[in-house]
Amino acid sequence: MREFILRARKGPTTPHFSLDNLSRAGRLEIICHCIANALFYAKQIRSHTHIHVVLDGPLDPPKTVRLESDTLGYLGGFDEQTLARTLQNALAVGKNLALGEEKQSEAGIFVAKKGFEALIKEKAATSNLYYLQRKGTDIRTLTLPETATFVFTDHLGMPKKTDKYLNRLGANPISVGPKILFASQCIVLVHNELDRQGCP
Secondary structure (H helix, E strand, O other): OEEEEEEEOOOOOOOOOOOOOHHHOOOHHHHHHHHHHHHEEOOEEOOOEEEEEEEOOOOOOOEEEEEEHHHOOOOOOOOHHHHHHHHHHHHHHOOOOOOOOEEEEEOOEEEEOOOHHHHHHHHHOOOEEEEEEEEEEEHHHOOOOOOEEEEEEOOOOOOHHHHHHHHHOOOEEEEOOOOOOOHHHHHHHHHHHHHHOOOO
């Protein structure tokens, strides 16, 4: 199982945003690129892959939307607006959730009233945890396990206290190269390394 956790610190937590201006909705276009690159390749969908999008922005934080490739229904495409509409629909279903509560919005898509630290703690107990860091261990020097969770952030860096929290949980800092890349590009490189190592 491959899992990706994307923390979007300004990502909207209610469905009240315009699909015509995703940049103003907490840079939602970045989130959509990450979802597309986590789940799709060459007009196909990856197997055994989950992406968790942790949204910390207005007006009802936190919310986590999870997309599961193996049970995902037809979304209508994987362009920015289609994926943003998918998130919007999930957030509409997720209105008035109690802390820790989760609902399914459509096939393979779930929304929960869950924050980043709670999700990370949960995954650390069941998966090998890695987080992207510029000075981390080069991913090409590692033998990656079949069950792994990779933690990313969007255009806003992780707070220093989050780095410390990840370290306390035993997460492994890794790097995908010498340049600072977009989160969506990092996801592609992680997938590529897993593919090259023969991970399912």
